[in-house]
Structures are given as structure tokens and as C-alpha cells.
Amino acid sequence: xxxxxxSQYLPESTEPPLTRHFRAEKFDFWSFFxxxxxxxxxxxxxxxxxxxxxxxxxxxxxxxxxxxxSTIPKKDFFDVHTTGVLPMIVGTTIRVIVxxxxxxxxxxxxxxxxxxxxxxxxxxxxxxRAAVNNLAGVPSIVFGLFGLGFFINFVGKNMDALFHNPTAxxxxxxxxxxxxxxxxxxxxxxxxxxxxxxKAIPPGLREASLALGATKLETILKIVLPQALPGIMTxxxxxxxxxAGEVAPILFTGAAYYMASLPAHLTDxxxxxxxxxxxxxxxxxxxxxxxxxxxxxxxxxxMLTFALNLVAxxxxxxxxxxxxxxx
Amino acid sequence: MxxxxxxxxxxxxxxxxxxxxxxxxxxxxxxxxIFLFVAREALPIFFGQANxxxxxxxxxxxxxxxxxxxxLQAYLEITPDEYAKMTPAMxxxxxxxxxxxxxxxxxxxxxxxxxHINTTEWQYLLQPHRWNDYAKPEYIWQPVGQIKxxxxxxxxxxxxxxxxxxxxxxxxxxVGAAIYVSQLxxxxxxxxxxxxxxxxxxxxxxxxxxxxxxxxxxxxxxLFHYQVRLNAFVAGIALGFAVIxxxxxIAEDALTSVPRNYTQAALALGASRxxxxxxxxxxxxxxxxxxxAVLGFGRAIGETMIVLMVCSASxxxxxxxxxxxxxxxxxxxxxxxxxxxxxxxxxxxMLGALLxxxxxxxxxxxxxxxxxxxxxxxxxx
Numbered sequence: 001x002x003x004x005x006x007s008q009y010l011p012e013s014t015e016p017p018l019t020r021h022f023r024a025e026k027f028d029f030w031s032f033f034x035x036x037x038x039x040x041x042x043x044x045x046x047x048x049x050x051x052x053x054x055x056x057x058x059x060x061x062x063x064x065x066x067x068x069x070s071t072i073p074k075k076d077f078f079d080v081h082t083t084g085v086l087p088m089i090v091g092t093t094i095r096v097i098v099x100x101x102x103x104x105x106x107x108x109x110x111x112x113x114x115x116x117x118x119x120x121x122x123x124x125x126x127x128x129r130a131a132v133n134n135l136a137g138v139p140s141i142v143f144g145l146f147g148l149g150f151f152i153n154f155v156g157k158n159m160d161a162l163f164h165n166p167t168a169x170x171x172x173x174x175x176x177x178x179x180x181x182x183x184x185x186x187x188x189x190x191x192x193x194x195x196x197x198x199k200a201i202p203p204g205l206r207e208a209s210l211a212l213g214a215t216k217l218e219t220i221l222k223i224v225l226p227q228a229l230p231g232i233m234t235x236x237x238x239x240x241x242x243x244a245g246e247v248a249p250i251l252f253t254g255a256a257y258y259m260a261s262l263p264a265h266l267t268d269x270x271x272x273x274x275x276x277x278x279x280x281x282x283x284x285x286x287x288x289x290x291x292x293x294x295x296x297x298x299x300x301x302x303m304l305t306f307a308l309n310l311v312a313x314x315x316x317x318x319x320x321x322x323x324x325x326x327x
Numbered sequence: 328m329x330x331x332x333x334x335x336x337x338x339x340x341x342x343x344x345x346x347x348x349x350x351x352x353x354x355x356x357x358x359x360x361i362f363l364f365v366a367r368e369a370l371p372i373f374f375g376q377a378n379x380x381x382x383x384x385x386x387x388x389x390x391x392x393x394x395x396x397x398x399l400q401a402y403l404e405i406t407p408d409e410y411a412k413m414t415p416a417m418x419x420x421x422x423x424x425x426x427x428x429x430x431x432x433x434x435x436x437x438x439x440x441x442x443h444i445n446t447t448e449w450q451y452l453l454q455p456h457r458w459n460d461y462a463k464p465e466y467i468w469q470p471v472g473q474i475k476x477x478x479x480x481x482x483x484x485x486x487x488x489x490x491x492x493x494x495x496x497x498x499x500x501x502v503g504a505a506i507y508v509s510q511l512x513x514x515x516x517x518x519x520x521x522x523x524x525x526x527x528x529x530x531x532x533x534x535x536x537x538x539x540x541x542x543x544x545x546x547x548x549x550l551f552h553y554q555v556r557l558n559a560f561v562a563g564i565a566l567g568f569a570v571i572x573x574x575x576x577i578a579e580d581a582l583t584s585v586p587r588n589y590t591q592a593a594l595a596l597g598a599s600r601x602x603x604x605x606x607x608x609x610x611x612x613x614x615x616x617x618x619x620a621v622l623g624f625g626r627a628i629g630e631t632m633i634v635l636m637v638c639s640a641s642x643x644x645x646x647x648x649x650x651x652x653x654x655x656x657x658x659x660x661x662x663x664x665x666x667x668x669x670x671x672x673x674x675x676x677m678l679g680a681l682l683x684x685x686x687x688x689x690x691x692x693x694x695x696x697x698x699x700x701x702x703x704x705x706x707x708x
Contacts, residue, residue, distance in 0.1 A: 038511060139631070145365050184361075274531055301534065
């Protein structure tokens with residue numbers, strides 16, 4: 001887009017003045033109708049968002065207490081006075097962190113290949129892109145089935161057979177399998193975000209580095225990646241915020257209805273905040289009595305997703321500052 | 328990037344490049360693995376190897392050698408892996424247990440014609456069947472009980488019903504908002520409105536489901552006065568909330584990518600802002616908006632938790648105020664109770680494969696249309 005506007009070419013004294021002509025536009029019913037309709041649609045969507053958030057904050061605030069977030073509940077977690085959500089907070093946090101450890105390296109390396117090495121028109125590149133796009137559209141429940149069929153029934157069972165475990169250690173729902181399933185699910189998010197940030201780096205930087213005698217790998221590791229770090233963090237944020245609230249993929253791969261203690265190993269099943277919201281709202285013997293803890297749990301889930309986001313945003317801001325100082 | 332190595336490749340460099348290439352293939356590998364392992368568990372259904380008939384021609388332990396492994400696996404409802412681990416003695420034990428079980432079936436069940444049917448055959452999966460004690464042929468999904476009925480048509484109808492309600496609700500709203508935000512709103516508003524609407528996608532679907540179950544269901548019932556409190560209508564609207572941000576982002580992107588000179592030309596010719604938006608920008612961006620709806624469909628058809636929480640009874644009905652059970656819901660709700668390797672388990676995996684195929688196709692269409700649209704716009708510029 002060039003910045004030359006049409007007004008520059010107009011003669012100085014046009015009659016009548018152009019601006020007045022536009023302002024004096026008559027009241028037009030269709031214009032009003034169209035503005036109103038699309039504006040209302042926008043307003044309605046924002047209204048829905050505000051209603052959901054306000055409803056949860058107002059009803060959930062009263063149920064929050066230090067006791068609530070730091071207690072491991074007894075088996076009967078529907079009781080308002082003794083219940084807590086500590087194991088769920090721990091479970092959700094760990095599964096998201098373990099997922100990040102797997103998805104970030106794979107996603108970033110794939111993005112590096114796509115932007116730095118691959119020829120854009122080659123068949124392999126196009127197939128990789130198509131695969132990434134498709135992966136992004138696979139329903140979350142299908143990821144759950146995949147986790148059960150592949151990670152638990154195939155990888156896990158074969159590992160048990162290999163190590164001659166008399167009882168199922170790996171071949172059962174576990175934290176590690178849930179995290180891996182989520183890592184597969186969020187891979188496209190990381191790839192796309194990283195790719196965007198890599199593309200935004202001016203080619204001149206790479207050329208300068210190569211001209212100074214650095215190899216391609218050195219250029220990528222020391223010039224390109226540090227520059228792309230904020231973008232990679234963004235990908236991480238998006239992946240984490242998507243994964244933290246997902247329930248369908250972990251239904252069969254690791255989420256437990258009840259655990260008496262916190263998960264100690266990666267092979268333990270775990271309690272999960274999102275799954276707990278599902279359990280509380282559908283299996284409660286008395287929904288009216290459970291309502292306060294239900295709202296409080298939902299609020300904790302929302303706060304956790306926002307908190308994880310916030311941490312990532314702060315890291316990102318710091319990295320940016322550091323980069324600016326270096327540059 | 329147009330930059331090539333200008334000097335001799337070192338071994339380390341070469342290795343790193345190959346390693347990076349191999350890792351980048353993992354996306355392809357994952358798509359293949361997903362398809363392979365979901366379909367693998369469903370294979371016996373496709374090949375007609377599962378048998379749920381209650382009364383079967385018994386295979387006597389003595390005649391073990393006369394039957395093929397596939398026959399035995401289907402008869403005993405075990406996986407090939409399990410079969411491979413078994414000794415002939417164990418198989419004979421299992422066969423005799425099965426024969427005993429057959430002998431224990433009460434006499435009135437033996438006379439029931441349904442007890443001789445293998446309900447996993449395609450004809451029972453897809454066509455209505457007049458079950459014993461029913462007045463007319465019906466579509467029934469009833470995976471528990473003595474005679475398990477696996478007709479998947481009610482689930483497909485339920486999925487389509489909920490999805491269509493969701494899209495009818497979400498598409499006009501999301502596209503309207505996209506037009507407003509991209510064409511009509513002041514730039515200062517746009518900077519606030521866009522991230523605010525996209526914030527909706529940050530709300531986990533289990534939270535939307537919870538909200539629909541506790542708050543929306545009651546509000547909608549008092550507005551529309553229908554009988555069943557939790558029905559396909561509530562689920563559809565809640566589903567709409569989940570797909571609005573998806574459709575909005577893609578449609579907004581398509582509308583914004585229409586070249587500025589289209590708009591400028593229209594305004595210069597004296598068209599008002601709404602005429603420009605409605606008659607110039609929207610038609611130009613129509614393929615993108617269509618793609619947004621298709622991708623929204625893919626997202627809606629695969630949404631699990633919302634429909635699972637809001638309605639669950641599998642009723643064969645097109646009425647929007649009846650309950651409905653979607654494919655995703657069925658998988659999520661019944662997988663825990665399905666016996667691993669049994670017919671029910673395999674049919675659930677088959678439904679998963681079906682879902683995978685449906686979203687695969689809708690994503691392909693959506694991506695293809697967007698690709699063509701972008702190319703067309705670039706070509707015209």
C-alpha cells in the first residue's frame with residue numbers, strides 16, 4: 001500500500017467542499033439497519049462472554065478459600081465443608097508442563113525445517129503442511145481414542161511385556177500418556193506460531209551471519225532462534241491455554257475419578273480440574289448443595305488457565321526486553 | 328529462504344539437517360498413526376469378524392484344530408494379540424467356559440429370534456430392524472442388555488441435529504460481527520473488539536458445558552416453554568458459543584484480506600459504507616466466509632464435552648426439543664464401560680474413525696477453498 005491518498009490529487013477549490021458532502025449524507029434506513037444488525041451481533045457475542053465470566057466470578061468467589069485450594073478431599077468430594085481441589089490443580093499443572101516439554105522441541109524443530117530448510121514447493125513440504133492443518137482439525141475425542149489405542153494399548157502394553165512387569169505399569173491410563181496425547185493435539189499450535197515468528201525475521205540477518213562465515217546451523221542456533229523466542233513463547237502460551245481446559249483427550253488416557261494422594265510418578269493416573277468440573281456437574285447426588293463448590297472449581301480452572309497464560313506473557317515480555325537490550 | 332550453503336558441508340551440519348528433517352516428518356507420522364490406531368481397533372467390524380449373537384453354533388473344545396484363528400478370535404471376542412499369547416490348553420478352557428455359558432441361556436431366550444442375530448453386521452448398524460416385541464422396524468442404539476443393538480443412525484442424526492442448530496446460531500452472529508469489526512467499526516474499537524471476541528475461545532469447553540447445564544438450560548426453558556429441560560436445542564446453542572470464535576477469526580481474516588482498493592473504489596463512486604461492505608467486500612470474501620462455516624462445522628461435529636454434559640439420551644427424533652446423543656458423546660460416555668476388545672469397544676472406535684474421516688474431509692474442503700481464495704485475491708492485485 002502506498003501512502004498517497006486520493007485527496008492529494010484533487011484541485012484546491014472544489015465546489016461544494018468534499019467533506020461537507022459526506023457529512024450531509026441523508027438518513028438512510030438500510031445503512032442504519034445494517035450498522036445496527038452487525039453491531040448488535042458483535043454486542044451479543046461480547047454479552048455472552050461477559051455473562052459467562054461474570055456469572056462464574058460472582059457465584060464462585062464466595063466458595064474460594066485457602067482451605068479449598070490446599071486440601072486433598074476425601075472420597076466424598078461433594079461435601080461443601082471438607083472438599084478441596086489441590087490434587088486437581090497439581091494434576092492439571094503437571095500434565096500441562098510435561099506436555100510442553102514434548103511439544104515445544106518437536107514443534108519448533110518442525111517449524112525450523114519448514115521455514116529454514118524446506119523448499120516451499122516441494123512435495124514433502126506440502127504434505128507436512130497438509131498434515132499440520134489436518135492435525136489441527138482432528139476432534140479432541142479422537143485424540144483420546146488415539147491415546148488409548150496407541151499409547152496405552154500399544155506402546156504401554158508392549159513396554160510392560162518388554163520389562164516383564166507382572167502387573168500393568170505402563171499399559172494403563174497415566175499422567176505421561178495424557179500429556180503425550182495432549183502434546184500431539186497441540187503440535188500444530190506451536191508449529192504455526194513458531195513459523196510465523198521465524199518468517200518475521202528479516203532475511204538480511206541470516207545473510208549477514210552466513211557472509212561472516214557462520215554455518216547454517218550456527219546461524220539458526222545463534223541468530224534466528226534467539227530472535228524468534230518471543231514467537232515460540234506465544235506458541236507455548238496458546239498450546240498451554242488450549243490444553244489446560246481440554247477434558248475429552250484425557251478421559252481415557254489418564255484422568256481419574258478419585259485419587260487419595262497426589263500423583264507421585266508419571267505412570268500414575270491423576271485428578272484433573274476440567275474432568276472434576278464434569279464429574280461435579282453431572283454425577284452429583286444433589287446439584288443444589290454442590291453448586292458452590294462447582295462454581296468455585298470452575299473459577300479455579302479459569303484462574304489457572306489465565307495464570308499459566310500470565311506467566312508465559314511475563315516471560316515473553318522479559319525476553320523481548322533482553323533482546324532489545326542486546327540489539 | 329534463498330540462502331544456500333556456500334562452502335563444504337560439514338558432517339555435523341549434515342547430520343543436524345537430516346535430524347531436523349526427520350523430526351519435521353513427525354506431523355505426518357502422527358496423522359498416519361491416529362488413523363492407523365483408531366481404525367485398527369475397529370477393523371473386526373469392517374471385516375465382519377465380530378459376533379454378538381447370543382446363541383451361536385458352539386465350537387466344542389475338542390474341535391479346536393478345525394477352526395481358523397480368525398474364527399476363534401471372533402467367537403471368543405479376543406484380540407489377535409491376546410490370541411497369540413494363549414496356549415491351546417487355555418483356548419480349550421475358554422471354549423468350554425463359552426459352551427457352558429451357552430448352555431446356561433434360558434429357554435425363552437433361545438426362542439427369541441433376536442438372540443441368533445449378529446448385531447454388528449452392517450445391515451443392523453445402518454438399517455432399521457424390527458426387533459422382537461417391537462411393532463415396527465426401528466433405529467435403536469442400545470449397547471447394554473442381553474441383546475445389544477448398535478444402530479448408529481440415531482447417533483448420526485443426533486450429531487447433525489446439534490451441529491446444525493449450533494451453526495444456524497453461530498454463523499450469522501459470527502459473520503455479522505466479523506463484518507462489523509473488519510469493515511464498519513472505528514480502528515480504535517477494532518483493536519479492542521477483536522481480541523475480546525477471541526477471548527471466548529479461551530474458555531474451556533467443559534466450562535461452556537457447565538454454564539449451559541446450570542444457567543442456560545433454565546433460562547431457555549423459561550423463554551421457550553418446552554417440555555424436556557435438557558435437549559438438542561440447548562446443546563446446539565452452547566455448541567454455537569464454542570464455534571463462534573473459530574468462524575469469527577477466519578471470516579474476519581477473509582474480509583480483511585480483500586484488497587483496500589476495492590473498498591476505496593466503491594467509496595469513491597459514492598457508495599455508502601454499508602453498501603461497500605454488503606455489495607463489494609462480502610461477495611469478494613464469500614469463499615473465505617464459506618470456508619469459515621465449513622471449518623466451524625468441523626469443529627462443532629467434533630465437540631465433546633458440551634453435548635456430553637447437556638444431553639445424552641439416544642432418541643431417534645428430528646425434533647430440536649428432544650434429547651439427542653452425538654457420536655462424540657457416545658464415545659466419551661460409553662468407552663469406560665465397554666469391554667476392551669469387545670464388539671461395543673470396536674464399534675466405538677469405528678465411530679471415532681467415522682468422525683475422523685468427516686472432519687478430515689471438512690478440513691480439506693475448508694483449507695482448499697481458503698487457499699484458492701487467497702490465490703485469486705493475490706492474482707487480481
